[in-house]
Amino acid sequence: MQPVRQKDKLAMNGREPGAVTGGRQRVRGRLRRRPGYAVLAALLVAAAASGCAAGDDSGAAARDAKLQAGQPGAQAEPAAGALGTRAAQAERARLAQAARAVAAKKWDLAATPLAAPVPPAKKPRLTTRKGFEVEGQDDSLPPVFTRVPTTDKVVFLTMDDGDDKDPELLKMMSELNIPYSAFLTDYLVRDDYTYFKDAQSRGTVLGNHTLNHRYLPGLSHDEQKREICDQQDILEEQFGKRPRLFRPPYGNYNTDTLKIAKSCGITAVPLWEAEAFPDHMEWREEDQKLHPGDIILTHFRGKADWKGSMPDLIRSVMKVITDQGYSVARLEDYV
Template identity: 25%
Template sequence: MTKDQFLTRLLSRRRALLAGAAAVGAAGTAGLFAAGTGDTPKRPVLPAAAPPARRPLKPSAYRLQPLTGYGPPRAAPRRTLVRHEPLLKVSGRGRTMVLTFDDGPDPRYTPDILDTLAEYDVRAMFFVCGEMAVGNKDLLTRMSDEGHTVGNHTWSHPLLTRLSRGRIRSEMERTCDVIEEAYGERPQWFRAPYGAWNRAAFQLGAELGMEPLAWTVDTLDWTAPAARTIVGRVENGAAPGVVVLSHDAGGDRSQSVRALRDYLPQLLDSGYHITVPRRHYA
């Protein structure tokens, strides 16, 4: 076989191989469009489309997204126990006492009382009336900032035993709303005006999440005695767990302001710890 004949055969075989490969490729491609029976072409199966990309949330929207899977489940809040009589004393370590002030806030006397408490780094309780608080919200804000406890003393200081259940609820609820707005949280304690409690007051107070607190030592400062008389009543009644009742509104309370300046340092020097009570849930 000559060289030319050999080259001619080689090229012919190469063309045949290329033609066969092209035919196989065409058949495979046709299989993608015409499979099964009949000649109707079918569209190729494509992978599922990815979900559309989520638009980024605005910074404020992130706060609306619930967080799940982090930390223990939140327990339902416990209901406040419905008591049949108010608490008179508080528990605490050592010689613990509580100072309470009713009927305010009054811009003529409450700031001076707060100044004295701040001077000795002491916390107290203020049972406020809604009609006084609504015009002196800055004083409630100060009480909150300085760590004092604000309680509910009704809206207009009525005798609850003469009111309907609906009126009692209104007196309490309106005051709760004002306290929450100015103080930052709803009150956890309430005190009936004149110490006049009834079943409705206990039940409604519990429904609003409040514990009833009365007092152990009454300074009777509402009768406007001399400051030294108020000081004597506090010092004679001082004992562990005692709750002292004074007033920062409802009349001339200048003697109450002066008395606090005298008996507070004496109580501290005698080893008493002046504090605010903690809630004890049932």
């Protein structure tokens, strides 16, 4: 059975499942309070108050005041009058972006991230990218893609594995209102499921990245099933929801991979167009530019593996995204 290869088996910096970087296990640290928190909080309260004054649904208004379009819980197409007048909605959007500007300064971003557009009322039809087909490929298998078909000037941020559990990352992404999807590998996250429950509570959607990050085309059918479907069961048990999205380790898969993934609830296999690091980007396409719908890959890693922390990574990738005129949208709003 011919596998589809994306990367060599040198990912994870050569580490095997169960290895501990530098003889140390990572634990969650204490959040550091940064300057600007009071201003940011005041702007969020002002945005909430604006929404409350505009309509009767005060609970929804207060909740949505912290959410840009594309974030989970934000209302894509509110009914007339549900959130007040257009002027009030525009004011809430202005206040939300002002809060984001304060957060961008607080977290030392080069520029304020752009607000994502309203998600599409109907999700685009996904197909497997040409050249990524497997033997016996047909429309019954989950599509494998690196870019979402859209004309919106948006990209999608995804993080794999779950090794480094930096609490500053959760706070940073929440305050900046930047959505991302996390594809989790159990042997790396099982020591602290609570960290990812916190991420989930802040709007992050969790996907499947197998139990042990093994090279799937080299496994038997039963071994692949354990890696994929057992991880589905664990994620559902721990986080209350069975994932729809699956990313094979190293981006490598074969026909068995896709058939097994489908059998345990997977509907799509998003890969990536670019990979982000704290100090550089790696590109699939020769033009080395972003395009509408591009999926960006990065990992939960820290200074032990990279030239920087997770917040350093976000500062770096957001500069690329914002400089090219793109916003970050929520992958699950399009897929």
